Amino acid sequence: MHKKFLALIMPFIIPALLLIFWQYAAYQAQNVAVLPPVGRVLENFLHATDNFIGLGSIPRNIGVSLIRVLSGYTAGVLIAVPLGVLMGYSKTIQRLFETFISIFKPIPPLAWQPLALAIFGVSSIATVFNMPFGQQYVFWGNFKIAMIFMIGMGSFFPVIASVMFGVQNVRQTLIDSARVLGASEKDIFFKILIPAAAPNIINGLRMGLAIGWACLVGAEMLPGSLAGVGYLITHAYELARTDLVITGMICIGVVGALLDSIFRVIGNRYFSWESKTR
Amino acid sequence: MKVTISVEHLSKVFQSQNDLEIHALHDLNLSVAENEFVCILGPSGCGKSTLLRIIAGLEKASSGSVFYNGREHTRPGKEIGMVFQSYSLMPWLNVLDNIALGLEFARIPKAERIAVAQEYLDMIGMSDFGKAFPHELSGGMQQRVAIARALANDPDVLLMDEPFGALDAYTRILMQKELLRIWEKHRKTILFVTHSVDEAVYLADRIILMSSHPGRIKEEFVVTIPRVRERSNPRYGELTAELLSLLEEG
Numbered sequence: 001m002h003k004k005f006l007a008l009i010m011p012f013i014i015p016a017l018l019l020i021f022w023q024y025a026a027y028q029a030q031n032v033a034v035l036p037p038v039g040r041v042l043e044n045f046l047h048a049t050d051n052f053i054g055l056g057s058i059p060r061n062i063g064v065s066l067i068r069v070l071s072g073y074t075a076g077v078l079i080a081v082p083l084g085v086l087m088g089y090s091k092t093i094q095r096l097f098e099t100f101i102s103i104f105k106p107i108p109p110l111a112w113q114p115l116a117l118a119i120f121g122v123s124s125i126a127t128v129f130n131m132p133f134g135q136q137y138v139f140w141g142n143f144k145i146a147m148i149f150m151i152g153m154g155s156f157f158p159v160i161a162s163v164m165f166g167v168q169n170v171r172q173t174l175i176d177s178a179r180v181l182g183a184s185e186k187d188i189f190f191k192i193l194i195p196a197a198a199p200n201i202i203n204g205l206r207m208g209l210a211i212g213w214a215c216l217v218g219a220e221m222l223p224g225s226l227a228g229v230g231y232l233i234t235h236a237y238e239l240a241r242t243d244l245v246i247t248g249m250i251c252i253g254v255v256g257a258l259l260d261s262i263f264r265v266i267g268n269r270y271f272s273w274e275s276k277t278r
Numbered sequence: 279m280k281v282t283i284s285v286e287h288l289s290k291v292f293q294s295q296n297d298l299e300i301h302a303l304h305d306l307n308l309s310v311a312e313n314e315f316v317c318i319l320g321p322s323g324c325g326k327s328t329l330l331r332i333i334a335g336l337e338k339a340s341s342g343s344v345f346y347n348g349r350e351h352t353r354p355g356k357e358i359g360m361v362f363q364s365y366s367l368m369p370w371l372n373v374l375d376n377i378a379l380g381l382e383f384a385r386i387p388k389a390e391r392i393a394v395a396q397e398y399l400d401m402i403g404m405s406d407f408g409k410a411f412p413h414e415l416s417g418g419m420q421q422r423v424a425i426a427r428a429l430a431n432d433p434d435v436l437l438m439d440e441p442f443g444a445l446d447a448y449t450r451i452l453m454q455k456e457l458l459r460i461w462e463k464h465r466k467t468i469l470f471v472t473h474s475v476d477e478a479v480y481l482a483d484r485i486i487l488m489s490s491h492p493g494r495i496k497e498e499f500v501v502t503i504p505r506v507r508e509r510s511n512p513r514y515g516e517l518t519a520e521l522l523s524l525l526e527e528g
């Protein structure tokens with residue numbers, strides 16, 4: 001009982017200490033623009049559905065950011081997974097793309113900002129799909145192609161790297177066993193390589209989403225954005241609303257952790273064999 | 279007597295990292311009759327696995343050829359099955375699905391292949407383990423499943439690469455008995471690699487003794503001791519002693 005209780009409170013000790021320290025520092029600072037007290041930020045969460053600095057409610061901003069990140073992430077993943085599998089499967093395809101990937105990988109997603117803007121301008125999902133003017137257009141106009149591109153770039157490289165690694169490191173004995181059982185090349189690909197690499201693929205998807213989500217603030221600094229948690233932070237900073245900046249940061253952290261835990265649950269549930277197999 | 283597998287002038291040279299040539303097999307000739315049980319015996323590194331892999335079609339010969347029923351055999355297929363030394367089960371499939379894997383590749387309907395898999399599961403004495411995953415089994419059980427998987431696919435020839443190497447002595451003896459029973463019942467041609475003299479004498483119709491560097495056949499023994507072979511039989515002891523002293527010579 002005592003042990004269970006300890007295990008239960010363990011994860012909350014450090015955050016609690018942090019809150020105490022924050023409150024103390026805020027009291028010392030005596031300036032809400034530098035560091036507002038905990039209560040100010042808490043109040044923002046209690047009134048999460050209010051319209052903040054003309055940018056709408058917190059859930060709405062999170063929603064906008066989520067759609068942005070998920071569209072960029074989906075685009076990145078849709079290219080990275082098949083390409084990564086093919087590169088892991090065929091030495092020739094790997095050779096074809098490896099220079100390209102090793103040169104582009106170290107470029108941080110933020111560094112793409114000017115170029116993304118130059119190439120895609122202010123085109124958005126609304127303009128790409130040629131939506132008629134109206135409420136729909138205004139909403140989908142929030143999702144600029146340049147932002148989606150930056151987030152996609154951020155997700156792409158971790159995904160492709162671990163997918164390729166996963167496929168390349170499938171134990172040769174497994175492939176050989178399938179071959180002597182009469183597997184066709186297609187069987188090898190879909191029934192051996194992909195399931196055997198699945199834990200690494202899931203891991204890549206997880207890292208990709210984490211990095212895509214972390215690109216949010218940078219992507220939402222692009223012009224033409226009028227909503228989103230990243231934009232909320234930037235705009236709140238300009239208005240010296242540090243309490244809102246912190247509110248936005250907490251949102252990014254919590255949502256990121258939740259997204260990550262989805263993959264952790266999937267991994268534990270379906271791929272527990274991986275950590276238990278020699 | 280029909281020849282099922284015939285190996286002619288087979289050589290294999292590996293290129294090692296530092297550009298040295300490793301002559302794993304040199305001008306090896308061997309033929310295996312239908313339904314014959316042949317054991318290949320030799321010290322480790324003498325090319326036993328390489329020979330089996332080439333016969334299976336998993337590895338290319340540097341020169342020479344392998345014939346299966348008179349036709350050159352170069353690609354792996356279901357007629358020539360193989361049991362590997364260890365860890366060859368698909369870790370994401372449960373035991374039944376592993377055993378049924380070859381039937382899945384043959385596009386046999388799910389219900390039918392699971393029924394066949396269950397039959398072989400019963401045969402290896404693991405009836406209750408169908409839903410278990412490989413990592414939940416001991417090494418010996420995993421190996422039994424790997425054998426069941428190969429048999430469920432009903433190959434004509436079975437290549438076995440030290441399949442009992444990872445088993446404890448007791449399980450090993452049980453498995454040897456079981457394998458002979460299956461072989462007699464299903465009439466398969468078996469090529470069985472081992473480095474255990476006792477195992478070869480217990481199992482084989484014929485023992486091929488190999489020596490290394492380069493790998494080649496040193497001597498052949500036809501074993502005529504009637505089965506079930508008793509280890510107390512004096513001929514069993516004599517043959518074992520002779521093989522051991524030949525192995526010691528290298």
Ligand SMILES: Nc1ncnc2c1ncn2[C@@H]1O[C@H](COP(=O)(O)OP(=O)(O)O)[C@@H](O)[C@H]1O
Nearest residue numbers: 292293300302321322323324325326327328329
């Ligand atoms: N893929 C490979 N690359 C280089 N050398 C190899 C390879 N496979 C086997 N060899 C070498 O060939 C020789 C025979 O190996 P192997 O057939 O595994 O022997 P055994 O099964 O009898 O122990 C050894 O010297 C081994 O190091």
Ligand SMILES: [Mg+2]
Nearest residue numbers: 326327328439
């Ligand atoms: Mg070997």
